[in-house]
Amino acid sequence: MTLVRVRLANPSEIVTKTFPEHIRKFYFQHAKKSFEIINSEKIQKILDEILNSEEISREKIYDVRIMIFPPILDPHYTSGMINHDLGQISIFPIFSYSGEVIIPDCLLNFENEDLIFVITVHIFNTLVHEILHLKYDNEEIIEKKTEEYAARMCKKLGFV
Numbered sequence: 621m622t623l624v625r626v627r628l629a630n631p632s633e634i635v636t637k638t639f640p641e642h643i644r645k646f647y648f649q650h651a652k653k654s655f656e657i658i659n660s661e662k663i664q665k666i667l668d669e670i671l672n673s674e675e676i677s678r679e680k681i682y683d684v685r686i687m688i689f690p691p692i693l694d695p696h697y698t699s700g701m702i703n704h705d706l707g708q709i710s711i712f713p714i715f716s717y718s719g720e721v722i723i724p725d726c727l728l729n730f731e732n733e734d735l736i737f738v739i740t741v742h743i744f745n746t747l748v749h750e751i752l753h754l755k756y757d758n759e760e761i762i763e764k765k766t767e768e769y770a771a772r773m774c775k776k777l778g779f780v
């Protein structure tokens with residue numbers, strides 16, 4: 621089984637300094653958790669199955685990086701991005717930032733199952749969406765397929 625290798629991005633000092641310390645800590649924890657989830661054997665197996673059934677070559681995916689911080693200057697906040705020339709997929713955190721991150725207190729614990737569920741669905745859907753862009757252009761088809769794969773993933777992981 622060839623793994624879809626995912627790494628943590630390396631934010632510049634300038635970007636890092638934009639965020640207050642406690643927010644920085646939150647996003648680093650969030651990224652670490654996302655990294656753990658997406659590199660888990662179960663998720664990697666599901667990604668492998670998707671690539672096989674869609675007949676998408678792993679060669680096309682050169683680099684997948686989990687961005688630590690959300691793009692604060694971008695008004696069109698997207699959760700993922702693909703650069704076809706570089707074969708690079710970037711995944712942004714689920715929680716955006718506009719002066720503060722608004723997260724219910726009960727979700728602040730990264731061992732909280734609800735939070736793990738939310739992060740898993742976010743990172744999985746974003747990655748699958750961008751991977752499907754390697755084959756399809758039509759957003760509607762991509763959305764529909766992503767939803768189907770996400771439902772299957774939730775079932776396999778025992779979320780539903």
Ligand SMILES: [Zn+2]
Pocket residue numbers: 749753759762
């Ligand atoms: Zn898209």
